[in-house]
Amino acid sequence: MAPLAPDPEVTALLARSRRLGSDPRNTNYAGGNASAKGPGTDPVTGGDVELLWVKGSGGDLGTLTEAGLAVLRLDRLRALKEVYPGVEREDEMVAAFDHCLHGRGGAAPSIDTAMHALVDAAHVDHLHPDSGIALACAADGERLTARCFGDTVVWVPWRRPGFQLGLDIAAVKEANPGAVGCVLGGHGITAWGDTAEECERNSLHIIRTAEEFLAEHGKPEPFGPVIEGYGALPEAERRERAAALAPYVRALASQDRAQVGHFTDSEAVLDFLARAEHPRLAALGTSCPDHFLRTKVRPLVLDLPPAVPLDRALARLKELHAAYREEYAAYYTRHARPDSPAMRGADPAIVLVPGVGMFSFGRDEQTARVAGEFYVNAIRVMRGAESVSSYAPIEESEKFRIEYWELEEAKLRRMPRPGPLATRVALVTGAGSGIGRAVAHRLAAEGACVVVADMNAAGAAAVAAELGGPDKAVAVTVDVTSEEQIAAAFRAAVLAFGGVDLVVNNAGLSLAGPLLETSAEDWDLQHAVMARGSFLVSREAARVMTAQRMGGDIVYVVSKNSVFAGTGNIAYSATKADQAHQVRLLAAELGEHGIRVNGVNPDGVVRGSGIFAGGWGAKRAAAYGIEEERLGEFYARRTLLKREVLPEHVANAVFALTGGELTHTTGVHLPVDAGVAAAFLR
Template identity: 85%
Template sequence: MTREVKDTKGTEDTAGAARTASGTREPAGHPRVAELLARSHRLGADPRNTNYAGGNASAKGTVTDPVTGGDTELMWVKGSGGDLGTLTERGLAVLRLDRLRALKDVYPGVEREDEMVAAFDYCLHGRGGAAPSIDTAMHGLVDAPHVDHLHPDSGIALACAADGEKLTAECFGRTVVWVPWRRPGFQLGLDIAAVHDAHPEAIGCVLGGHGITAWGSTSEECERNALTIIRTAERFLAERGRPEPFGPVLDGYEPLPEPERRRRAAALAPVIRRLASQDRPQVGHFTDSDEVLDFLSRAEHPRLAALGTSCPDHFLRTKVRPLVLDLPPAAPLEEAIGRLRELHTAYREEYAAYYTRHAEPDSPPMRGADPAIVLVPGVGMFSFGKDKQTARVAGEFYVNAIHVMHGAEAVSTYAPIEEAEKFRIEYWALEEAKLRRMPAPKPLATRIALVTGAGSGIGRAIARRLAAEGACVVVADVNGESAATVADELGGPDTAVAVTADVTSEEQITAAVRSAVLAFGGLDLVVNNAGISVSKPLLETTADDWDLQHAIMARGSFLVSREAARVMTEQGLGGDIVYIASKNAVFAGPNNIAYSATKADQAHQVRLLAAELGEHGIRVNGVNPDAVVRGSGIFAGGWGAKRAAVYGVPEEKLGEFYAQRTLLKQEVLPEHVAGAVFALTGGDLSHTTGLHIPVDAGVAAAFLR
């Protein structure tokens, strides 16, 4: 899995990422840097230690100042926009400790501590490295050479227990100190530094409502201390915890059997995505892990879910609380859908009231009132975000929250930070600034596409173009290996998934569309590209040739469009269906009766479906390519040799032959067809439906009339 770099407090920091990597003039492979990166990777690789992109680590050391030639003490710390498990030297902020610690003398107080983040820029050593994060003060002000700040579920369980301070003392004695909740920032750094100085026997602290911080005189000692805190907390919760902290299983709330659960999830997903996309389109992720299903089967899940998450990393991604369906899994589907709509209306009203309760005159505008997490007992969890990775991570964070609630309830009562504090974090001016610095979304961002015949040729080029423009892509092909190869090329499951689909099979098409829905939450864009070509004169064309040609392209396109339209109409977000037809749909050439007739069928399907589906905001258009020889699976499969024989040219010269008979005298490539698909779906032709775009370099006989 490719791990993207994310900000430690919830959003991508593009300003930090834009900084150059090597302006500090420090020798490559500085021992402290190497130690820090190795420690970060070990800690970040284990989800028991910290959640994705959560926490940070630092190291301090002395180097030669390139200006004065004297010694200067630096701190390397994971910057804003990093993940410990994949941290590189580029992701470190490099600061001069003398200047950083001098900020204590100009600190204006907690009411203005956000100003200190900008002051960190004046402490940077050289031009390189990442932008300093909000946690920089925590690392710089603590007088220890190495510091780790982490978000382990076990530590947060103690941090979010009603009597967390007492439990921390029972668990650790005097070696780990309780620090009451304080929003991340300069004052929290001062608080932790004071704890470190006042408790020389301590190896770290538990931060109320937040996580843990550990320190050490060496990198090894710091890592050992962090792991000691985490593993000791895990043992304490396991040994002291009561059984079934979420209560008994509710009668009728047991998880559905997996096949039924998946069918139910696929039926609900488009509806839920529609609800989660009222303010802006979202991509979805579905999880039916054991811990999610068990939580939703238990008596206490409504109470605990209503309390929301606590750790800032959690609720920045999951919102202040989830939407929970309050019906058993066996409830009729239509009843469940109706109830979800009612609950969504109430959720939006409650979220708007939450915003109104806590917003100040200078608070950022409300960003949207739709849920990021939707919990359906017996089925699983649906999570949403601006892309697949964000949606998936939101779900992972809610699983972290379930672990936290389980631990806290096992030894005490789950008591997250107050709602007003959650609002302060969610609508933090620094968080808003990060959001505004993010690049504009790509044209197809949040759109979910399914491309048939995408394992090679034109389909592969279309899948690549759609993914490059921001879409999530389901790569469908009768050759499952080819589909998997293309999906991997596109970046893996956060961008593309592969399905094996014979378009002549209703069952396989239904399964392919269901896979799209479960992978990404719905379906917005379908490209009917799968095809073969039988090149024979009329008298040599058999009934089987005719039936096969029509089964794959005419019937197959119909089946794909029908199943896609079911999802798109349920979703209510509009959509695009594109047919890769052919010049032969309008031009009569020799020796290809079966192929040309089925292409004409596809061309008329475009017109018929455009007329029928327009009321749902679904646009249906076509592309008419011609002579796409290079990279084409059809031409490589024998069609090229047969067409070359018809025209009396060598097969390797067929592309050149086709180009010379066009007005533009240019060869058509798969990428040109992909460009036409993007033109139809990228937003500029938003009011166009029922259109066929020729991509044939100009064949006058095929001009549309």
């Protein structure tokens, strides 16, 4: 049986949604929703029904697919008006949406479903454009809306999203037949149309008209004059300062639970923090519900110029953080009711540093990045509102009702369980190929953000792309014999993800040869890359980890050769023995900081190995008198288990040491050699 052709209304809805959602001027990530109404067939009776297709809970307009749509029967949705118990019990209506689903229903219906169902229009868009929210959050937003649009766009006073807001908008449309949409006080915009094209045109008309109004009527410097000494530092100095601050700021933001960080030094952020009005506006908090659900009710703002000594800035951040936690707990206490969800944590999601930029935090990199993007949206909203009026977000009590809404709590409960390495940031050297690539893949699969470090820039970039791109992994080019390049790699790591929690010393090479055929240059190179290189990487890792005060893991990919005295490979084996003892020394020294240091001892990893592919395999095969393609088989035959060791097996061992089960293990070497009795640890 041929698959059914997609419904034309659904096709048009998805195309419109993606166009609107892909432009940040129209709405923010995962913000807003769009819908279409049209005919369908009852799967039981075969009769005709009228359906609503609407973006489901938690989806993103810019990437919406049919699987992300909730599908409901309009007759049942409209019938809910007859049983609506009133605004005090409107949350009960969300559960009622499940009884309105058509067939299997698709995605979970969102709180905004009522808005789309009850408004008498075939197509409805609800969006969160900065220009529209600027009017919605202006002190005299109703007057400005009328001045901007006349009677074509109607003001709807603030109401928390829900069934009653849907009734309000439906009533406004019915009372204003010439209107194409409305501005929702403290929230966003809604537009409608008889066709998908008309609805999209009306949405864009509201957004662009508001933009033009603000540009034409707004004063040029709504944030006030620049504060002397608060201007942006030069770029190189700014990013150096941000990298120095990042581990300490992440430690503050992770007091309740570990967080991943993101750094932004966009012009919008730097200009805002340089201006005289930024302390007042930041204290008012963000506006649209989508904003403060991700940014928290307000940010933490450092009240010092960027030129102050680093230690003074850190001391002040610590003081401000303690005050922030007290204020947030007081905010919770002021508004919590007996049935409110428990406080989720009192640490800030946004930390603003004048002259430097913004640190944002979340449960993963995407969440952290999006939180920062939402605060940039909030800055633009403040700018627009202040340019034509004054910024007046919704009351704190209403913000609390949204932030600790049971429906939001239910959405959090539906989220997938995080992986065992979620919130952890891993830096893997030699990760552009072989064992390092396998380790990077395994750590990313278990939830870690990964910094793929390798001399081969193209190889590192390819692996980072394989792992999912910037929200999952970033590539850095680093020669581990260079202190400067190692320091730069860690700076890139903390700016990308906020810090570093897990380091894998994997970079290596082998120039095999017996004593009399080993040159001093061969000896020096192998010791520079593996013994000296892993020392330098571990030292930089320890600097970051001790600043974070969040513990950490350092894992050395060593070798069976570190304990097995074979022949014909003196330089490689000696430097591996050096690495093996570094594990013990660093485990002893760093334990007081909660940093565990362990080693993995592989042997005979031929397939996928960068070292073997680089010529060492041919030399070892020649030494054993076999063809190179049979080298892996040869190594397997000499093991107790008679199994070939692959890069993935080494990656499994790295995960076993860092994945959370061996929390009390440090200073250990874990063999991954399929059993080589001569290399048993004694």
